[in-house]
Amino acid sequence: MSSPPLPSTSAISATTTTWVHVIKLRGYSHAKRLLDTGERVTSAVFQAAGHSWQVHVYPNGGNAECRPGSIALYLELVGNSKGDVVTAELRFSLLRHGAKLVSLSSAHDGGRRTDAPVTFNADVAGWGIEDVGTHGELHKPEYLEDDTILIRCDITVPDLVVERRHLPELGLLHSGSSSKKKKASQIHSMAQPPAPSASTIAVTASTGCHVVKFSGYSLLPGNGKHIKSAEFKEAGHAWRVWCSPDGDSEETAGHVSLYLELAGVEATDVHAEFEFSLVPHGHLAPCGDATCGARATYDKEERCFGIEDFKAREELEESEYLKDDCFYIRCDIAAMNKPVAKLLHGAEALGLLCCCDDHELCKNIHGRRDKVEADAYGKPWRCLGMLLSCLPIRSKPSRRTVFGVEYSRL
Numbered sequence: 001m002s003s004p005p006l007p008s009t010s011a012i013s014a015t016t017t018t019w020v021h022v023i024k025l026r027g028y029s030h031a032k033r034l035l036d037t038g039e040r041v042t043s044a045v046f047q048a049a050g051h052s053w054q055v056h057v058y059p060n061g062g063n064a065e066c067r068p069g070s071i072a073l074y075l076e077l078v079g080n081s082k083g084d085v086v087t088a089e090l091r092f093s094l095l096r097h098g099a100k101l102v103s104l105s106s107a108h109d110g111g112r113r114t115d116a117p118v119t120f121n122a123d124v125a126g127w128g129i130e131d132v133g134t135h136g137e138l139h140k141p142e143y144l145e146d147d148t149i150l151i152r153c154d155i156t157v158p159d160l161v162v163e164r165r166h167l168p169e170l171g172l173l174h175s176g177s178s179s180k181k182k183k184a185s186q187i188h189s190m191a192q193p194p195a196p197s198a199s200t201i202a203v204t205a206s207t208g209c210h211v212v213k214f215s216g217y218s219l220l221p222g223n224g225k226h227i228k229s230a231e232f233k234e235a236g237h238a239w240r241v242w243c244s245p246d247g248d249s250e251e252t253a254g255h256v257s258l259y260l261e262l263a264g265v266e267a268t269d270v271h272a273e274f275e276f277s278l279v280p281h282g283h284l285a286p287c288g289d290a291t292c293g294a295r296a297t298y299d300k301e302e303r304c305f306g307i308e309d310f311k312a313r314e315e316l317e318e319s320e321y322l323k324d325d326c327f328y329i330r331c332d333i334a335a336m337n338k339p340v341a342k343l344l345h346g347a348e349a350l351g352l353l354c355c356c357d358d359h360e361l362c363k364n365i366h367g368r369r370d371k372v373e374a375d376a377y378g379k380p381w382r383c384l385g386m387l388l389s390c391l392p393i394r395s396k397p398s399r400r401t402v403f404g405v406e407y408s409r410l
Contacts, residue, residue, distance in 0.1 A: 008164075014158065014159070015158070015159045016156050016157065016158050016159060017049070017156070017157055017159050017193070017194065018154055018155065018156045018193065018194075019048035019049055019154070019155045019156075019157070019194050019196075019197075020152065020153070020154055020155075020194075020196040020197070021046050021048060021053070021055070021152075021153045021155070021196065021197045021198065021199070022095065022150060022151070022152050022153075022196060022197075022198045022199075022352055023043050023055055023057070023150070023151040023152075023153070023198070023199055023200070023201060024148060024149075024150055024198070024199070024200045024201070024352060025041070025057060025148065025149050025150075025151060025200075025201045025203070026146075026147065026148045026200060026201065026202045026203065027147055027148075027202060027203030027204055027205070028059065028138075028144065028147050028148060028149050028203070029147050030147075030203045030204060030205040030336060031057070031059040031203045031336070031339075032059040032060065033205075033273060033295075033334070034205060034271040034272065034273055034295065034334065034335070034336040035058075035059050035060060035271055035336070036060060036271075036295060036297060037058075037060045037061050037062075037063065037064055037066065038058065038060075038061075038062060038063060039058065039060070039271065039297065040056045040057055040058045040059075040062075040074075041056075041057050041059075041201050041203055041339045041341075042054055042055070042056050042057075042201075042339070042341060043055040043056075043057070043199050043201055043341050044199040044200075044201075044341040044342055044343040045078050045343070046197050046199060046343060047197070048155050048194070048197070049086065049088070049155060049157045051077060051078075051080070051084070051086060052077070052078040052079050053075055053076065053077060053078060053155070054075075054076050054078050055073060055074070055075055055076075055151070055153055056073070056074040056075075056076060056126070056128070057071060057072075057073060057151065057201070058071060058072035058073070058074070059071055061130060061131075062074065062128065062130055063130070065130070066130050066131055067130075067131045067134050069133065069134070069136065069138060069139070070130070070131045070132055070133045070134045070138070071132050071133055071138065072128060072129065072130045072131070072132065073092040073128055073129055073132050073151065073153070074126050074127065074128025074129075075090055075126065075127060075128060075153060075155070076125050076126040077120040077125050077126070078125075080120070080121070080122060080125060083121060083122035084121070085119060085120070085121045086119070086120040086121075086157065087117050087118070087119050087120075087157065087158065088117060088118065088120070088155050088156060088157045089113060089114055089116075089117045089118070089154075089155075089156040089157075090113060090114045090118065090127060090128075090129065090153070090154070090155060090156075091111050091112065091113035091114075091152075091153075091154040091156075092111050092112055092113075092129050092132050092151065092152065092153055092154075093111025093112075093151070093152040093154075094111070094132065094133055094137045094138070094143050094149060094150065094151060094152075095143075095150035095151070095152050096142045096143060096150075097142060097143070097145040097148075097150065111132070111152065111154075112129050112131075112132055113129075113154075114127065114129065117158075150352075197343070197344075197349070198343075198344040198349040198352045199341065199342060199343045199344055200340075200341070200342050200344060201339055201340070201341050202339065202340040202341075202342075203336065203337075203339050204336075204337045205235075205334050205335060205336050205337060206235040206236040206334070206335050206337055207234075207235055207332070207333065207334045207335075208233075208234025208235040208236075208332075208333050209234065209330065209331070209332050209333070210229075210232050210234050210239070210241070210330070210331045210333070211279060211284070211328055211329070211330045211331075212229045212241050212243075212328070212329045212331070213326060213327075213328050214227075214243065214245075214326060214327055214328070214329065215325065215326040216325055216326070217245070217322060217325045217326060217327060218325055220243075220245040220246075221245065221246075222245070222246045223244075223246040223247050223249075223250065223253045224244070224246075224247070224248060224249060224250075225244065225246075226242045226243060226244040226248060226257075226259075227242070227243055227245075228240050228241070228242055228243075228261075229241040229242075229243075231263045233264075234333050235272070235333040235334060235335040236335055236337065237262060237264055237266070237270060237272075237335055238262070238263040238264035239260055239261060239262060239263055239331075239333065240260075240261045240263045241258065241259070241260060241261075241329065241331055242257075242258070242259035242260075242261055242304065242306065243256065243257070243258055243259075243329070244256070244257035244258075244259075245313070246313065247308070247309075248308060249308075251308075252308045252309050254312060254313055254314070255308070255309040255310065255311065255312050255313065256310050256311045256312075256313060256316060257306065257307065257308050257309070257310060258276045258306050258307050258310045258329065259304050259305065259306030259307075260272075260274045260276075260296075260304070260305060260306055260331060260333070261303060261304040262298040262303045262304070266298070268338065269297050269298060269299045270297070270298040270299075270335055270336075271295075271297050271298075271335065271336040272295070272296055272297075272298065272333060272334065272335040272336070273293065273294070273295045273296075273333070273334045274293055274294060274296070274305075274331060274332065274333050274334075275291060275292070275293030275331070275332045276291070276292055276293065276306075276307060276310055276329060276330070276331055277290060277291040277292075277329070277330045277331075277332070278290035278291075278311065278316075278319075278321040278327065278328070278329065278330075279321070279328040279329070279330045280320055280321060281320070281321075281323050281328070284330070286330050290311065290319075290321065292307050292310055293307075293332075294306070294307065
């Protein structure tokens with residue numbers, strides 16, 4: 001009697017895949033200084049899990065409840081015109097400068113993650129995490145170097161793998177040869193993790209200074225009235241200074257009110273910080289006791305911000321700032337330029353990303369912190385090229401030195 005034919009077999013495997021994107025934010029202090037709570041800079045669009053994404057960085061938090069000294073980070077699904085539904089787990093981390101980037105999520109336990117997988121769809125395009133960096137990382141030199149911080153974003157998505165399998169591979173037959181075949185098949189079917197990607201956000205600011213002379217102080221208009229300076233251009237924009245010599249309202253009567261108006265037509269919002277100062281006659285530098293400033297975002301509706309009670313009239317009239325019935329106001333302005341977001345490709349990303357395996361030589365190079373050794377071996381994160389260059393030397397030990405460091409120390 002012949003044996004019945006063996007059944008056909010298949011397998012369904014539930015797995016996860018983690019995509020890693022690293023953002024280098026240059027000009028962190030400018031973003032922190034000129035953006036208010038709820039205002040952000042945005043990364044370049046990058047690809048992960050078959051979709052387009054971008055990261056929003058809120059240097060002063062996404063809302064008023066964000067802890068001081070921390071930042072908020074949000075991930076947005078971009079261009080989801082088809083209404084695709086994407087479920088993912090998010091994790092954001094701050095990276096040390098010069099540290100090795102571990103691409104496997106299982107080997108990475110830092111940062112903050114969502115409590116549970118979140119769903120992106122046509123109605124909800126973005127999810128994020130507040131209070132990143134609550135342990136003071138953003139004030140430590142290993143995280144903040146050259147006014148630059150590194151942000152890592154992990155996107156972990158579930159996968160269902162459906163494939164045909166031979167019967168021995170399912171573990172239903174227990175022969176030694178089948179076990180070997182099963183092991184070989186498992187090794188063959190293990191997919192390599194996606195290569196990390198990287199991008200940069202460059203935040204810069206323009207600064208300028210303008211001095212206005214107010215003559216005939218005793219003849220200037222009273223409460224509720226103002227005078228305007230000539231239009232001037234500083235920090236990349238056109239401005240005017242408004243002055244109400246006796247306050248701009250009944251509540252501020254008896255005080256000098258000063259305002260800075262954005263005079264030019266702008267296509268986008270202008271994030272600026274300004275400072276008004278009284279300047280002594282014959283000097284250009286302001287004195288600290290007569291200085292007051294503010295941060296503001298100018299848009300199409302709000303184009304004028306200022307200080308309602310800059311200086312009491314009585315104090316001004318008794319000070320050295322008012323002479324010959326005139327005084328000087330200095331206005332210092334810093335305005336944020338349009339951030340430049342750029343996706344890194346090829347060799348550019350090698351200076352930021354390192355995905356080499358756990359080789360002893362690689363670990364030695366990554367661990368170098370001594371300046372002389374850094375000169376000899378290259379910067380710690382550029383280990384891939386160094387690894388390839390040093391392997392032939394490592395196979396033939398030598399007492400030769402480079403910058404005073406022996407090759408044998410590799």
